[in-house]
Amino acid sequence: MFNKDSLDKYQALSNKMYQIIDDDGKPLDSKWKPILSDAEIVKAYQDLLFARTADYMAVSYQRQGRMFTYPPNLGQEAIHIASGMVIEHDDWLVPAFRELGSWLAKGVSLREIFLYFKGNEDGSRFANAKRMLPVSVPIASQLVHASGIGYAMNYTKEKAAVFAYVGDGGTSEGDFHEALNFAAVWNAPVIFIIQNNQFAISVPLKMQTKSINLAVKGLAYGMPSVLVDGNDFFAMHEVLSYARAQAVNGGGPFLIEAKTFRTGAHTTSDDPTKYRTKEEEDAWKLKDPLKRLKAYIEHNKLFDTSTEDALIAGYKKKIDAEFEAAEQHPQYPLADVFGYMYAEMPNELKRQMYAYENYLKNKGAAK
Amino acid sequence: MFNKDSLDKYQALSNKMYQIIDDDGKPLDSKWKPILSDAEIVKAYQDLLFARTADYMAVSYQRQGRMFTYPPNLGQEAIHIASGMVIEHDDWLVPAFRELGSWLAKGVSLREIFLYFKGNEDGSRFANAKRMLPVSVPIASQLVHASGIGYAMNYTKEKAAVFAYVGDGGTSEGDFHEALNFAAVWNAPVIFIIQNNQFAISVPLKMQTKSINLAVKGLAYGMPSVLVDGNDFFAMHEVLSYARAQAVNGGGPFLIEAKTFRTGAHTTSDDPTKYRTKEEEDAWKLKDPLKRLKAYIEHNKLFDTSTEDALIAGYKKKIDAEFEAAEQHPQYPLADVFGYMYAEMPNELKRQMYAYENYLKNKGAAK
Amino acid sequence: MKVMNLVAAINDALDIMLSEDKSVVVYGEDVGVEGGVFRVTEGLQLKHGAQRVFDSPLAESAIAGTALGMAIAGMKPVIEMQFDGFSYPAFNQILSHLSRFRNRTRGKFTVPAVIRIPYGGGINALEHHSESPEAYFGHTPGLKVVIPSTPYDAKGMLIAAIEDPDPVIFMEPKRIYRAIKQEVPEERYSIPLGKAKVISPGDQLTVIAYGAMIREAQKAIALAKQQGYSVELIDLRSIWPIDRDTIRESVRKTGRVLIVTEAPQSFGPAAELISIINEEAFLSLEAPPTRLTGFDTVIPLPLGEKYYIIDPERIFFEIQKLIRY
Amino acid sequence: MKVMNLVAAINDALDIMLSEDKSVVVYGEDVGVEGGVFRVTEGLQLKHGAQRVFDSPLAESAIAGTALGMAIAGMKPVIEMQFDGFSYPAFNQILSHLSRFRNRTRGKFTVPAVIRIPYGGGINALEHHSESPEAYFGHTPGLKVVIPSTPYDAKGMLIAAIEDPDPVIFMEPKRIYRAIKQEVPEERYSIPLGKAKVISPGDQLTVIAYGAMIREAQKAIALAKQQGYSVELIDLRSIWPIDRDTIRESVRKTGRVLIVTEAPQSFGPAAELISIINEEAFLSLEAPPTRLTGFDTVIPLPLGEKYYIIDPERIFFEIQKLIRY
Ligand SMILES: Cc1ncc(C[n+]2csc(CCOP(=O)(O)OP(=O)(O)O)c2C)c(N)n1
Numbered sequence A, B: 001m002f003n004k005d006s007l008d009k010y011q012a013l014s015n016k017m018y019q020i021i022d023d024d025g026k027p028l029d030s031k032w033k034p035i036l037s038d039a040e041i042v043k044a045y046q047d048l049l050f051a052r053t054a055d056y057m058a059v060s061y062q063r064q065g066r067m068f069t070y071p072p073n074l075g076q077e078a079i080h081i082a083s084g085m086v087i088e089h090d091d092w093l094v095p096a097f098r099e100l101g102s103w104l105a106k107g108v109s110l111r112e113i114f115l116y117f118k119g120n121e122d123g124s125r126f127a128n129a130k131r132m133l134p135v136s137v138p139i140a141s142q143l144v145h146a147s148g149i150g151y152a153m154n155y156t157k158e159k160a161a162v163f164a165y166v167g168d169g170g171t172s173e174g175d176f177h178e179a180l181n182f183a184a185v186w187n188a189p190v191i192f193i194i195q196n197n198q199f200a201i202s203v204p205l206k207m208q209t210k211s212i213n214l215a216v217k218g219l220a221y222g223m224p225s226v227l228v229d230g231n232d233f234f235a236m237h238e239v240l241s242y243a244r245a246q247a248v249n250g251g252g253p254f255l256i257e258a259k260t261f262r263t264g265a266h267t268t269s270d271d272p273t274k275y276r277t278k279e280e281e282d283a284w285k286l287k288d289p290l291k292r293l294k295a296y297i298e299h300n301k302l303f304d305t306s307t308e309d310a311l312i313a314g315y316k317k318k319i320d321a322e323f324e325a326a327e328q329h330p331q332y333p334l335a336d337v338f339g340y341m342y343a344e345m346p347n348e349l350k351r352q353m354y355a356y357e358n359y360l361k362n363k364g365a366a367k
Numbered sequence C, D: 001m002k003v004m005n006l007v008a009a010i011n012d013a014l015d016i017m018l019s020e021d022k023s024v025v026v027y028g029e030d031v032g033v034e035g036g037v038f039r040v041t042e043g044l045q046l047k048h049g050a051q052r053v054f055d056s057p058l059a060e061s062a063i064a065g066t067a068l069g070m071a072i073a074g075m076k077p078v079i080e081m082q083f084d085g086f087s088y089p090a091f092n093q094i095l096s097h098l099s100r101f102r103n104r105t106r107g108k109f110t111v112p113a114v115i116r117i118p119y120g121g122g123i124n125a126l127e128h129h130s131e132s133p134e135a136y137f138g139h140t141p142g143l144k145v146v147i148p149s150t151p152y153d154a155k156g157m158l159i160a161a162i163e164d165p166d167p168v169i170f171m172e173p174k175r176i177y178r179a180i181k182q183e184v185p186e187e188r189y190s191i192p193l194g195k196a197k198v199i200s201p202g203d204q205l206t207v208i209a210y211g212a213m214i215r216e217a218q219k220a221i222a223l224a225k226q227q228g229y230s231v232e233l234i235d236l237r238s239i240w241p242i243d244r245d246t247i248r249e250s251v252r253k254t255g256r257v258l259i260v261t262e263a264p265q266s267f268g269p270a271a272e273l274i275s276i277i278n279e280e281a282f283l284s285l286e287a288p289p290t291r292l293t294g295f296d297t298v299i300p301l302p303l304g305e306k307y308y309i310i311d312p313e314r315i316f317f318e319i320q321k322l323i324r325y
């Protein structure tokens, strides 16, 4: 189990990666015992399976032209499911845009997610997801928000943590630096999770930074940081659990580099064959997080995976239903363009809206 | 002498500070031999004395109301003189705003510096200073320029280095992060010099960052970095020499944290007693760079410092003459407001300038 | 009542809101121990504690971005950009997030933050310390942008800005920070944002200005009065939204208007006002709505500033030209 | 001659300048191996090498700031901001440095850099991918800001921008990247920056637009023609400086003008044009110069964009109203 000593053992400069199970789902350390119950592990597996199914279907909806650009999660789901299990109801989730499993765990509905990627802001209402921020499109800009929320949690003496996501490319932005520095100076309970999926669209990590890994960047802020196998559900779960526990107990911020691979395209409008090799992709397939967790579950007979197809069939129905609901969402009214800019609509906006309504009324007539 | 092994011995995480002489000018290591000739050391001392004298006088000109806001260099001059000796004619100097001695070494005239702080852009022409950039007011923003220049030096295969300055406070800005990352990824020959003078105006270092020192920030970019006694001329000179040599030989960027103290006020409009104690100031007085170099020179009888007053008297005449020249500078013509915005003045600017000239011609008449 | 200058009035407003509402915090560069480079926050840390009034690291993007984080978590941050020119590193956070979070989340998250920015020229400062960036903010949907020109307005408008449920850019004409003294009520009061104010009535011409230009315009109008001209002066006070009613009423009456702003001319604040006047009072115009603004140049260093900064004589010159048009 | 769309024409201009001048380099996010998310730089790295056409780390402030460094060191960087909304992190470098280095150093250091920015809405994109920030740049002294609307102009104006000794913001209407094909000379030619172009003459009303709005305006003018109206269309092409001569001449002739821009209304590009028209043609105006612009709101996500984006029918509606005024 990951503990204080592990921090030294895995200190970032050593470039050692924290890992529990190998590519075949076998614990590297035979004496290792999971901190999760069998039931919880099975749940994690099923959540991962669900998230992956939903992700697959999102891509196909997009292909059918029923949704706009969508960023696939394939290959990175262990990170999302692990953080989803660790994050508490009162904790904050500050997403980037590629953490589907974490959003679902926080209470976001697939209907909302689909609605958002169909191009409607209503998809960011997150009616049942407490303290879940909207997708952040400007890379790394969300991290400073996390630091500010962290300050607020300290200020109000709440025992709540902030989980903030960013990608490997995002570590190059100035806001990454400023956010981690502020969080450290403020001793804010923020867990920064770098999903190092090796690419920023087409740009490989080696063109993004010359540091030996991304976890070392925490040293610049005096922040504990660790490199973790992001495709290893157990490793991620242990480190996230440790990070949260110390954060809410006054330990301050924590940086996690989750090493993973974006198996799919950057978005549905991207073609990875332009910038990476089949070999690279195949090598990473062996580390697929679902495959590894599934193997662990089979070795330990926690769950009869042969029943899986029925399970997936059920998921698909559920997901389709959510998508249907998104497609049934009411038409986008003009009022929604103007209605949410301010608490109370200023006269200037009313004037502009009325002028447009007036045009709609008279355009036919005009001729 | 600082060499490759020193890099390991003084690796930033060890928090060891590279230092040659103690507070009384005695080498810590009796076997240490300067890489500079006696004459060069005396010259360095006199340059430091000159820079300090000029700095004192700048402050007094400002007090007399003959100059606007000015940022004193007192206490940080060893850094400037050392870099001034290491920087070559074809190297680039990218200043912040508190490196008077380095500017002078690069060929900037005091007349120009005074003119600039009297409020005239002509003071940034730097007629005889090759590859010397103007003062950069937006903190840390100059560092990305240095990285770009570094790329250009690699691109044109020039063996020239870029010396870029920033303060301790400046390390918190996003541009610090982006600049060092770009320089490292591009293997650009840039020597980043952090003048850690303990304060950013009134904000002490401990409120600026939680990192054990500022040199460790280099680890985030895989950049060699070292913590140096910035009040020790010899230490600064050795590290800067090493850094430049490796930079122009394909070694890439280098980060130096020069630990020093701003003995004077932040600027002539600042009152340090509001935010720091007499004890702190007194403690640092013992480490004054001039005092330490002077002691070394006296121990080694390199120069009869009793003749110093005459020397200073001469400096003062020279400095006053430069200031006079600045005061004799031609009036600021209207054309200078418009004339340097573009290579060729666009009609829109001509229109605005003519309109104003027309006003000047007719304002009396109008009544 | 107590005689205050702008600095004192702003300090008083912050003190009142800090005392009244525990969710209010004040931070930025040097605002704590130092009390701000202009002493606007002097004494506030001592009185309200370092958890509520504090120095941040030197990074404007994070100052603005963390304010958003605090705000959506229920706090009311009042942050300071030390100078106008140093608000630019925070642009992405202000434009992309503070101004948009309410709309993006359909009202789930709101950003009751205030960004204080000392702005404008005329203080013999270094470059980047004399900027007038209000048009950048005025062009950014989701913000309110206000500028007081008197201590009385400064106190009431800042309290209103802190009360406002949405982000407010509160720009302070640093040039007149200590130049204007006025009787200001000691109790708490607020002045609704978005309303211009007719400072002095007139019927031959309307001058619209704000911030430090008000004082210059008043001097010019005094000169005009000597010539027997009757000039109306409007203090815009709100850059976005703009109070069309007050402008319409005035220009329909006078038919002539001069707009005075420090900011560069092209795509500047005066252009928006001229457009509004065309929309609201075209048929009443007896002369082209005219703008007297900064040049499309960098504002010069102190020795060249005299050309750039608009003085009463220049305003008077334009008033004459317009009335004689 | 060769038939090209905007993407091909811009690619061709870059290719020509890279071939002609070794000091030219092209970099930004994904412009190298990938050839840009819009494929504008496709094939250039292969042809000119990774030292001259390359991917940078993901940081816009540094992309802009390093371009300044390269430029003052004698190079001619052509950088790309991947999308309009991602130029905001680079604002401080663009506003505080690229636009000012020549003036600050009295001409010692100059910044012959070009910043390419695909901009505008109508592509069903995520937030921050559909912005029209031209007014921010137009309000910034020291920049030139240009926007082509045809492949022919795109090639000639980009070559001129790269030749220009000062920083040029080159905005590309991404919505029509592939929508418009045109015969374009294969050889090198350049089109002087700062000049508007009369696309179609008319004498009852002037429409001023640029970028993707040109095509919409042309459709509207076709409708107007069916009603027997004679409308002149001006492609502004240069946001700063603005070609006052072409505008003056047209509006003095027509007396009526409609300005069509995508950007938010307040403090937007149309306001500057209306002010210029008041300055240049006040006495010829037969109707208030009118603006048809984006709203003062965030541009909506795809399902709401239809309200925000201006279509030919709406332009035609305003044309009718103005001519009947
Ligand atoms: C400030 C900013 N610049 C550029 C972009 C365009 N963009 C979208 S995703 C992306 C790459 C992000 O890479 P990374 O941070 O590694 O996250 P990943 O996509 O790999 O999950 C880029 C450049 C953006 N969204 N924001």
Ligand SMILES: Cc1ncc(C[n+]2csc(CCOP(=O)(O)OP(=O)(O)O)c2C)c(N)n1
Pocket (backbone or CB within 6 Å): B098, B137, B138, B139, B166, B167, B168, B169, B170, B171, B195, B197, B199, B200, B201, B262, B266, C029, C058, C060, C082, C086, C089
């Ligand atoms: C971007 C920016 N923000 C704020 C300021 C105002 N300011 C000028 S100097 C300074 C402190 C700089 O501290 P440091 O980097 O340590 O340099 P030092 O003054 O100590 O030499 C500040 C905040 C500025 N010039 N630029």
Ligand SMILES: [Mg+2]
Pocket (backbone or CB within 6 Å): A167, A168, A169, A195, A196, A197, A198, A199, A200, A201
């Ligand atoms: Mg990535």
Ligand SMILES: [Mg+2]
Pocket (backbone or CB within 6 Å): B167, B168, B169, B195, B196, B197, B198, B199, B200, B201
């Ligand atoms: Mg300092």
